[in-house]
Structure formats: C-alpha cells, structure tokens
Amino acid sequence: MSFPQPAGVVLTHPAGWLASGFGIGLSPFAPGTFGSLAALLPWWFFLQHVSLAMQLGVIAASFAVGVFASNWVIEKTGVQDPSVVVWDEFVGQWIALLLAPAGLPWMAGGFALFRLFDIWKPWPVRWADRKLHGGFGVMFDDVLAGLYACASLQLIYAFLDRN
Numbered sequence: 001m002s003f004p005q006p007a008g009v010v011l012t013h014p015a016g017w018l019a020s021g022f023g024i025g026l027s028p029f030a031p032g033t034f035g036s037l038a039a040l041l042p043w044w045f046f047l048q049h050v051s052l053a054m055q056l057g058v059i060a061a062s063f064a065v066g067v068f069a070s071n072w073v074i075e076k077t078g079v080q081d082p083s084v085v086v087w088d089e090f091v092g093q094w095i096a097l098l099l100a101p102a103g104l105p106w107m108a109g110g111f112a113l114f115r116l117f118d119i120w121k122p123w124p125v126r127w128a129d130r131k132l133h134g135g136f137g138v139m140f141d142d143v144l145a146g147l148y149a150c151a152s153l154q155l156i157y158a159f160l161d162r163n
Contacts, residue, residue: 009076010084016076018087020068025086035086036115039093040107047094048102055098062091063139070135081129081138088142092118100153109156113149118142119142 010016010026020026021035047055066087075083096114100106121129121141126150130142 009071013072013076015069015072018065019073019085021086021090025082025084031083031086032089032118033115035089036093036111036118038086039090040111042090043094043097044107047095048100048107052098055094057080059091059094059098062087062094063143066091066139067135069137072105072135074134074138080133088139089118091139092142092146092149094155095143096149098150100150101157106153106157110149110153114146117145117148117152121145122148 011022011023017023021038024034024038025031027034047058050058069087070085071113073082074080077084093111093114096110097107100110118141125141125144128144130135131137132140
C-alpha cells in the first residue's frame with residue numbers, strides 16, 4: 001500500500017507518527033480540529049487525574065518532543081508548517097485545560113476556546129505563527145493559543161462560580 005506525500009514520509013519514522021498525532025494529522029479534512037479532539041482522550045483518561053505538577057511536566061516534555069518531531073517532518077517534507085503536524089494541537093489543547101474543573105462541559109468549553117484562539121490567532125499568536133520558524137514555531141503559537149483559552153476558561157469559571 002502506498003501513501004501520497006507527506007503521508008509516505010510521515011509514516012516511515014516514529015517522529016512522523018508522533019508529529020501527526022499517531023496518523024490523525026493525515027485527515028484530509030480539518031486535521032487541526034481532529035488533532036485537538038484526539039488530545040481530549042489522554043486528558044480525560046489520564047491528565048485530569050494527576051497533579052498540576054505532573055500535567056505541567058507532561059506538557060513540557062510533549063512540547064520538547066514536539067519541537068523535535070515537527071523539525072523532522074519539516075526537514076523531510078520541505079513544508080514550513082505542515083498541516084499533517086498536529087502534535088502542537090495536543091499540547092495547546094492540554095494547556096487550555098490546565099486548571100479547568102473536571103467534567104465534560106469544561107472539556108468541551110476548553111476545546112471550543114482553544115480552537116477559537118488557534119484559528120483566530122489574536123496577537124501574539126499570529127505574530128508567533130508568522131515570525132517563528134521550524135519546530136519551535138509550529139509548537140509555540142499553539143502554546144499561546146492554549147494560554148488564551150486557559151485564561152478565558154478560568155474567567156468563565158470565576159464568573160459562574162460567583163453566581
């Protein structure tokens with residue numbers, strides 16, 4: 001079975017598998033959205049149940065590995081921000097859910113807010129998307145979008161908790 005580029009390249013190496021969110025980034029339709037949705041599974045089953053320190057450690061390690069994996073895909077495909085790379089969506093989505101109360105409504109809200117900020121790209125997300133290159137640039141704009149989503153979710157929680 002042969003795959004078109006970049007799938008053929010991505011599927012040949014563990015870095016490609018990771019960068020593509022274990023193949024999710026190969027979706028021909030909305031790979032970023034599907035990557036963000038897939039990121040909810042490890043959050044639901046593992047990350048929401050561990051300490052904040054553990055969450056931050058997993059996110060930091062995932063960011064570092066994501067920079068490496070994204071660089072590998074960029075080098076192999078020659079594309080600066082390949083849509084097949086969705087590991088950045090995983091990291092950004094997890095940041096969005098930091099400090100969020102457990103439960104599906106908060107997870108859905110974090111998902112929606114992360115997608116909003118990742119697509120809209122308010123400053124400095126847009127700046128990072130345009131000015132930072134390589135694997136670091138691919139990953140960092142999603143970190144910023146995740147921080148916007150996390151802050152927004154916390155504001156919503158604070159408002160609802162007071163009423």
